Amino acid sequence: MKIVLKAEGIVKRFDSLVANDHIDFEVRAGELHALVGENGAGKSTLLNVLYGVLKPDEGNIFVRGKRAKILSTHDAIVKYKIGKVSQHSDLVPTFTVAENILFRDIPKKYRWFTDRDLMRRKVNGLLALIGYRLDPDALVENLSVGEQQNVELLKILYQDSDIIFLDEPSALLAPQEVKDLFTLLKSLTEKGRSIIFVTHKLDEALLCDRITVLRDGKVSLKAERSDITQEDMLKAMFGERIDITERPFSSIDGPSKPILEVRDLCTGDGNRLSDLENVSFVVHSGEILGIAGIAGNGQKELLDVITGFSQPKKGNVLLNGKDITQHLSPHMHRKQNMFAYVPEDRRGIGSLLNMTIADNMILGEGRKSYFFPRFIRKSSAIEDFSIRLIDEYDVRTTGVDAMAESLSGGNLQKMILSREFSIDTNLIIVAQPSYGLDFKTTEFVHAKLVEMKTHGKGILLVSKDLDEIMRLSDRIGVIFKGRLKIIPREEASVDRIGRIMVGVEEDK
Amino acid sequence: MSKEKDQRVNYFPIIMSVLVVMFAIFFIFSILLYFSKFNLAKVYWTLLIGAFGTPGAIAQTLIRMCPILFCSLGLLIAFRCGMWNIGAEGQLYWGALAATVVGVYVTGLPALFHILLAIIVSFACGGAWSAICGYLKTRFNANEVITTLLSNFIAYWVTFYFLKFHLQPKTAFNPSSLPVQPTAVLPIMLKGTLLHAGIPIALACAAIVWVVMNKTALGYSIDVVGSNKSAAAYGGIRVNRIILISMFLSGGFAGLAGMGEVLGIHRLLIRNISPNYGFIAIAAVFIARLSPVGAILVSLFLGGIMTGGRYLQTTMGIPIHLVDVLVALFIVFMLLQPIVEKKFLPTPLIGIEEKGRD
């Protein structure tokens, strides 16, 4: 079997983080190869290196047997015939399917005119070749996400790429669309294309010919489909981690009462994987409830409902015993200091980059009366408050009058944390709190979370990072395909959690 | 855009870039002058004298400054909120119309109350007009650049309609309204000139706007919405409400500009009450970096150019259009200022990004 793509000893570092640690990876011609790993394992980085987006610090790449220098995506596409379907769309939404596929080189007739008949024929030919049905004249923006993704695939095929990367393609697809996708991929490999399929879903991985598992930047398992089971993959993905069951259960003294209660929450119409289905849980005072799960399984939808950015289709949200489902709006929440929220998107919604740090610190309608007594700005109070917080949280900056965009990622997160944790409330919601942060800052963030817990606050922690969940949580829930399963403490082993995260054990 | 209230801001690049741009503007302007065989030095000197040389000139400059300042104040509120309101000219016309109606047809009020009423009504009319475009944006997501741009023309022609068909006495030759009541006339500050009370009112408004934007919760909310709408919502700010309020305030001040022209200068309504003050103010506020203090300075500067230009016309026979050209050059070339400024910055201040693992 010919080896069509080979990566040897790839090393890629981002400051202190080693995203790819001497990775050896190879793909055979005509195979469907699964690249598996949880968030942060290094899959996307490896793909970016092979696609010319990133330059590796060490290592060699061989394409079709020859040493390759992939310096840009242009190189990858044109010189090496590699194509990649990424998670965001590269298509022009107002074009038809045919126009998008043939955009690079539009067929002409009589030298000046677009030859639409030829376009249709080419696209239909391509579709027939791989046995997929789609109207070449359909507008891309009217297609479903799955169909759009397939159009991107077709675009790559038309580019004559025969090494194709798919980065978590099934993340946004409905189950039937996933089936269609695989049929399409199978027929492509039969025609000699080689496909690398990045996923974290083990059942999908087992539909591929060969599987490579990454963990913490290293290859932890390489095998043929027939040689391994889901258990093997699980172990390779999660391996030895701190088991929560071994940690002494730490909680505050005194009775704990439920702070946040969610009952039978449903969103959307149940067609998407991320639509919530009867999600229920309780967060008590003095505990950290960690919700583990791979991105895209409904975490965003859950947080959007709880924090008031969207309305649920069904279900109730109770805060301190009171039903607030009807009052779900960020304005309402903030005004009454219902909770503190450290969002996943630090730069997008968590901070005001072109305003000063002090201005960022006072964000939140709940404390308006404190910083703006009788609607007038009390600069002394604001400055004192901000200075106190940046000291306490060790935010490295030139001063509270510096622009927030001058802060590094870690310091920005600390600023957001300091702001939110200083809110006088007993519910804290954090999403991916240590994403992208270095070790020291992560430790700091974790320590702060535990500190908040010992003060009696209830904390809802949502994270893709299983390590983080295991270290911090008193109770754990796992979200998968819109459903939440709370795991009793005695059973909350890494093994168990991992299985649910990747769908090995589906809940009824 | 951020406001410069931070002492740690490095002023060197800003000043240097402004100087560079000014140099470019005057260079081009000089070329134009050269082609028409005017003595460059004499032109610039006369321009300066015409703007600030005599008390009469200063008075004229201040008179020109007044509407530009009013409009700028309004525009800076909208721009800081992230709303590209380019309808100041139309909002000015509504204010002028309102002031005329109040000035002409309301009788029996003492001067102070009459003027106060005119202020309130002008502000309300200009504000409401602007708020309509704000509503179209919040409700229909209609691009406010286009809606406010076109609302200028709608306002101009509707005002003209009222002027010609309802306000104009049968005997008048040119379209103009009846003169306003004496009690509605803005008092003159300096005898022998037209320096009217509108100027101190404008300066007072500048102070008010400064206070509101920098020292109140409303100003803070407006800045936050303009900085990042999603973060504003996240913080609990009612974004749509703030947008509507800022658009209303924005149009209101532009309306006051119209009031100033009607009650201070002309004492009645005429067809072309504004030589594009509303559009000039857009550039002014951009150059002034959206700050009220800057707005005063830039309005004064532009008022000086317009006044000096008029003087150039009367004394040296230079067509007034050249002044319009100079103002337009300002608008266009000041766009380069941020770019030039970047060239003067030592090193970028942004911290090192830590990359994600995925």
Place this chain on the structure above:
Amino acid sequence: MEFYSAVVTIATAAVMSSIAVLLPALGEGVSERSGVLNIGTEGYMIMGSLAAYIWYAATGNMWMGFVLGTLVGMSLSLAHAVFCITLKCNQVICGIGIWLLGLGLSGYLFRLVGLATITEKLPVTSIPLLKDIPFFGQVLFQHNIFVYIGFFLVFIFYIVIYKTPWGLLNRGAGDSPFSTDMVGHNVFLIRYVSTLICGAMSGLGGAYLTIGILTRFSEGMTAGRGFIAICVVIFGGWNPVKIMIGAFFFSLIDSLQLYVQVWSIIPYPLLIMMPYLLTVIVMAAISKKMGNMPRKLAEPYLRGGAS
């Protein structure tokens, strides 16, 4: 009979004057489709008017006047293109500046030159046979040659936009410059060309206004036609044929005011403001679903960043 002849006169006048709005609108349509908004269209037009006027009044050569008008419009739009596409400045403010620049510069140069009025305008060329069709014969086929050129240009623009690869590239640059860049097309070049086309067409329209219709030049004579052109583009959904209809419709409203004594239903200032009002309403109606509106209109394309 009087009513009928009035209708015919108005319609004929509308067709003739619509070309002055049609040409800039066609150009602006193409430019907006590629993502560039030209608020300075009014400035392109009036400078084109002036250039054409000066040349024609000085040399008597009508056609060179048109050419010069086109070139002048194009140079102004080149400035806009450099500022907005290469230097990535704010298109709105730059447009306003260029508009005021064109306005002031044309007024200034006109004063400086001060030539006499042109006496002769474009002669009427009736198309044989077609001119005898009742009603439409007079309204459509008894015009000066430029009107026919205008119709022809609509046809050309339609073909280019919808039937050639360049039209697709244009649309791609305006809706998704990132995707267009990724497949290897030069977004900046596409936008430059489109903007220059807008300038050329606007300058040509301005020249037509002077030489073809009004036979004179005066300050601000374009009277907002550049802005009406922007309205027409929106009203016509960025489609050349619909733009032509929109231009005619708005010119019709304008022509009506000439005969306000006959109608007296709507006072003429309100008639003049109709096009603007209608466009605002259209904006409110289409903005939720976007329709044909270029998705990235007036957003500078930042290579390497998201767009």
